[in-house]
Amino acid sequence: MRLGLRVVAALGMLGIPAAAAAQQADSVRPTRLGVYTAAQAARGRSIYLMSCASCHTQASHAGPVFAARWDGRLLWDLYRYVSELMPKSDPGSLAPAEYAGVVAYLLKMNGMPAGAEELSSDSTALKKVRIELTAKRDSTLER
Amino acid sequence: MRRQAKATNDGRGVRGLHGFRGALLETGTARFLRVIRPLRGIRVLFLLLLARQGNAQTVAGARGNVPGEWRVWGADLWSTRYSPLDQINAGNFSTLKVAWQWNAGAFGSDEYYRTTPLYANRRLFTVSTTRRVATALDPATGETLWMWRLDEGIRWQKAPRQFAGRGLAYWTDGKEERVIVVTPGYHLASLDARTGIADPRFGKNGVVDLMEGLGLPMVPLAVDDSGPLIISDAAPARKARPGETWDPKTKTGADGTIGIDPAFGEIANSSPAIVVNDVIVVGNSSVHGYYPIRVHNIPGFIRGFDVHTGRQLWKFNLIPQPGEYGAETWKNGSKIGSEGVGKNDAWATYSADPELGLVYIPVGMPLMDEYGGHRPGDNLFGTSLVALDVKTGKRRWHFQFVHHDIWDYDTSMSPNLMDVTVDGKRRKVVAQTTKQGFVYVLDRATGVPVWPIVETPVLQSDVPGEQTSATQPIPSKPAPYAQQGLQEADLIDYTPAIKDSALKIARLCRMGPWFIPGSAADGSSKLKCSWYAPGASGGVNIDGGSAVDPETGRLYVAALTGLNAITLKKDPCSEFRYSSPRDNCGLIGALPPPPGYQPPADKGGSFDDRGPPAQIGGVSILKPKPLGGITGYDINSGEKLWWTSNGGQSAVTTQDPLFAGVTLPPGSSRGQAQVITTRTLVIYGTGRDGGVRGGTPMLFAVDKATGKQVGAVEIPARTTAVPMTFMHDGKQYIVFATGAGESTALVALRLP
Numbered sequence A: 001m002r003l004g005l006r007v008v009a010a011l012g013m014l015g016i017p018a019a020a021a022a023q024q025a026d027s028v029r030p031t032r033l034g035v036y037t038a039a040q041a042a043r044g045r046s047i048y049l050m051s052c053a054s055c056h057t058q059a060s061h062a063g064p065v066f067a068a069r070w071d072g073r074l075l076w077d078l079y080r081y082v083s084e085l086m087p088k089s090d091p092g093s094l095a096p097a098e099y100a101g102v103v104a105y106l107l108k109m110n111g112m113p114a115g116a117e118e119l120s121s122d123s124t125a126l127k128k129v130r131i132e133l134t135a136k137r138d139s140t141l142e143r
Numbered sequence B: 001m002r003r004q005a006k007a008t009n010d011g012r013g014v015r016g017l018h019g020f021r022g023a024l025l026e027t028g029t030a031r032f033l034r035v036i037r038p039l040r041g042i043r044v045l046f047l048l049l050l051a052r053q054g055n056a057q058t059v060a061g062a063r064g065n066v067p068g069e070w071r072v073w074g075a076d077l078w079s080t081r082y083s084p085l086d087q088i089n090a091g092n093f094s095t096l097k098v099a100w101q102w103n104a105g106a107f108g109s110d111e112y113y114r115t116t117p118l119y120a121n122r123r124l125f126t127v128s129t130t131r132r133v134a135t136a137l138d139p140a141t142g143e144t145l146w147m148w149r150l151d152e153g154i155r156w157q158k159a160p161r162q163f164a165g166r167g168l169a170y171w172t173d174g175k176e177e178r179v180i181v182v183t184p185g186y187h188l189a190s191l192d193a194r195t196g197i198a199d200p201r202f203g204k205n206g207v208v209d210l211m212e213g214l215g216l217p218m219v220p221l222a223v224d225d226s227g228p229l230i231i232s233d234a235a236p237a238r239k240a241r242p243g244e245t246w247d248p249k250t251k252t253g254a255d256g257t258i259g260i261d262p263a264f265g266e267i268a269n270s271s272p273a274i275v276v277n278d279v280i281v282v283g284n285s286s287v288h289g290y291y292p293i294r295v296h297n298i299p300g301f302i303r304g305f306d307v308h309t310g311r312q313l314w315k316f317n318l319i320p321q322p323g324e325y326g327a328e329t330w331k332n333g334s335k336i337g338s339e340g341v342g343k344n345d346a347w348a349t350y351s352a353d354p355e356l357g358l359v360y361i362p363v364g365m366p367l368m369d370e371y372g373g374h375r376p377g378d379n380l381f382g383t384s385l386v387a388l389d390v391k392t393g394k395r396r397w398h399f400q401f402v403h404h405d406i407w408d409y410d411t412s413m414s415p416n417l418m419d420v421t422v423d424g425k426r427r428k429v430v431a432q433t434t435k436q437g438f439v440y441v442l443d444r445a446t447g448v449p450v451w452p453i454v455e456t457p458v459l460q461s462d463v464p465g466e467q468t469s470a471t472q473p474i475p476s477k478p479a480p481y482a483q484q485g486l487q488e489a490d491l492i493d494y495t496p497a498i499k500d501s502a503l504k505i506a507r508l509c510r511m512g513p514w515f516i517p518g519s520a521a522d523g524s525s526k527l528k529c530s531w532y533a534p535g536a537s538g539g540v541n542i543d544g545g546s547a548v549d550p551e552t553g554r555l556y557v558a559a560l561t562g563l564n565a566i567t568l569k570k571d572p573c574s575e576f577r578y579s580s581p582r583d584n585c586g587l588i589g590a591l592p593p594p595p596g597y598q599p600p601a602d603k604g605g606s607f608d609d610r611g612p613p614a615q616i617g618g619v620s621i622l623k624p625k626p627l628g629g630i631t632g633y634d635i636n637s638g639e640k641l642w643w644t645s646n647g648g649q650s651a652v653t654t655q656d657p658l659f660a661g662v663t664l665p666p667g668s669s670r671g672q673a674q675v676i677t678t679r680t681l682v683i684y685g686t687g688r689d690g691g692v693r694g695g696t697p698m699l700f701a702v703d704k705a706t707g708k709q710v711g712a713v714e715i716p717a718r719t720t721a722v723p724m725t726f727m728h729d730g731k732q733y734i735v736f737a738t739g740a741g742e743s744t745a746l747v748a749l750r751l752p
Helices: A002-011 A037-053 A064-070 A075-085 A096-109 B020-052 B058-065 B153-157 B497-505
Strands: B099-103 B117-119 B124-130 B133-135 B144-148 B169-172 B177-182 B185-192 B208-210 B218-223 B253-260 B275-276 B279-284 B301-306 B310-317 B351-353 B358-362 B384-389 B395-400 B414-421 B425-433 B439-443 B452-458 B471-475 B530-532 B545-550 B554-559 B563-570 B629-634 B639-644 B674-679 B679-684 B698-702 B709-714 B724-730 B730-740 B745-752
Touching: A037 A096, A075 A096, A096 B530, B117 B169, B117 B724, B153 B218, B153 B253, B169 B275, B275 B351, B275 B745, B351 B414, B358 B395, B414 B545, B425 B545, B425 B554, B439 B471, B554 B674
Parallel strands: none
Antiparallel strands: B099 B745, B117 B124, B124 B133, B133 B144, B169 B177, B177 B185, B185 B208, B218 B253, B275 B279, B279 B301, B301 B310, B351 B358, B358 B384, B384 B395, B414 B425, B425 B439, B452 B471, B530 B563, B545 B554, B554 B629, B629 B639, B674 B679, B679 B698, B698 B709, B724 B730, B730 B745
16 A cells, blocks of 8 residues: 555656645745745855755746746745755755755745744645745845 | 777877887886885975976876876876875874865855865965966965966856866976966966966967867857856857947946857866876866757867967867768767757866877767757767877877767766786776766777777667667776666665565666666657666766776776656757756747747646656665775776775665665765875765765775775865875875855865
8 A cells, every 4th residue: 555655656746746735725834934044044055056056056046947937836845856856966865954955045045035943854844835936025024 | 789899099100109118207207206215204305306406297207296296186197196195194094183274265155166276396276266266375374375367257257167167287397387277268377386477478468268269250248237147058148239338337238358159159167277298288168968048059179279378289179070080970960050069078177198198088978968869970079088199189099988978978087097907918098987887998099998898789769859879888897886777676675565666666767777868758758757877977077086096006986876867858948859857938048939838837846857756755766785985996907896985874764664674774875075095095085965964074094905994084074176185394285175155165184
């Protein structure tokens, strides 16, 4: 039974919509409320420059390029994508906290404000955050 | 059907040069080292006196380095990364202390700091920051002696390789000394090593514009404030309109900078030049090839320049132009600007044998990384090693490691030159370590394989328009150092249920023993993805690579081993029929969206882009193997001697109940180690991604014969480039780069 579920999940990763995306809407908060800390994003930037930037410059992961791929999706989707498939040649080789740092930096690069609490690498917590870029010009939220 | 792979050479005097004189010099060098060894106390002074008395090359012997110094990126022209020093040894390695730290980040930001400095004639030379600032340091204190940088305007802003670069070249005739810099905006500068002042006799005021002399039109460039290039070639530089001038208010317009007409593409540099027999040999790098928009780009070139004047002596086309040798391997034509023509850039570092008068050029792949449908043919000199006559730039021989490369298997490291004894016969060989996980050992005068390299039938692509090579050359020896493809026997099988689960995931993508062609996700391929091992970063890549023990003929290979999946898609706003999944629509330089274009419903970023993760509950579906890490080879026999992980292996844990009751072995080695050798040690840093997850940054020493760890010392941050070592005022130093962003630094270690 476990096997069956696992293969269904893997097939879902190949484009078949996964039930995992269905979350309770009322418990989901947007990234513009500040879901990482400035210190975490700074650490994440170092990791990004160290492990990601030689293939992915900041310009290729900010602004419309990022928005087209991720706006409106759960942060878990982004975290899972990065942590299971990156770095390309050795996926999964970073520590969970390092992946969370990279995701925090990606949010910072895309104008999402820092907050008081660090972004967790826990899947349950990440499924309760939605990437919302469209309201990023709200200056009260940026602070 | 099998045929023996062969290097191709013109046969012009090859054997005449492969001879007695070189052997004599080598013997002389070895004897010199043996004589001075008992005189350790006065050795440095003795060497320095010799170095200052005229011809340093003679002192250095055939390898072009003074013992105890580090005059070339790879230690010497043979790229041995070897030093005969032994003040730091197994007995005291763990007592090493930080002597000084030079904070490069104070001068500007960078990606990760990928530079290996040089030590020559009592000075340390490095580059740093995205501007590639050349700097001389006091080796004893880290004090800055001089700095030099070039303001390259829009040429820098649009440079595809905006980082410090891998280093510099050094030249001396015993009287004058020069530091040779290649900038991100593609200029070549010759600086006085004592002062940092550009040599007024070289080029124009010390600088040669490398965009000139390629036969491509130079035009005024304009600034649109569109920022840096977006990978691969979106937001490119723009040719200035007639009469356009600089607007200081908007900071846009033509600022007087000229460069190659952007219609031809981009050109860049990331590695230092090499100076051989008074000739500066320079190549170039290119844009990334993941998801380019334009189906042509500037090809790779190798050029020779007079070290005294900067005059261009010769040019060799790494994509042979119509009528040149190899042009027939481009079935749709090879003319610059044609569909499918681009790259084949030799972006890595080079090696040379000054006695043979040959420079060895490891060449990258053609445009683009995972789809070759626009460039049918073997695509010479892509993914090859090319030996050029350093005086004339003529090809002496070449060996292509991957025909019609669709795996991003750029030859990514300067080859290691070695003298070894094979079957009782002394041989001058070149060992090329590669992303594809093989060491190719060739006679370095002729390019003929030392052990058979067999053209072997390989899987064929089912992606529309792709014409894969029927065979690829597979070395019969030495055995590979990284995972090859994915087959059932490679999968974890701790329990039948685990094996079954791993197999089900494995079968989602195309499997095979090696060189598995990519699959298209649009339904035209049998499967949506293909397994990829070694992946695009290697095997061996520029961050890691290999080091030689010239005294024993051993080769130490630091490599990555991993597994991922690749899949191809059509980017609706690119000229390519397929590329790595990407939607470039809306970016500057992209094609207009086709009629009826709709942004992808899932907005991309799904797992459909990359195939499934090769993991179950965080556990790799690959059995842990003694691959990656560091492999010791005996190149006299072609046999593996030992293997060690890169700074230890991380424990593997999972919450997945499938693994309940199973004791999981530690995972395979992470990252690419960064290895050098000394008289008694193999010394390595773990690199930016290596070592135990979350572990303390360390520098390690292992026994050269066994690979057993004999020393380890904590360092301020993980190494980000291969270290180097030298003797200065009687003290041996180890210096390495660390950090990224604004925290880049050089760290020097010495004994207390």
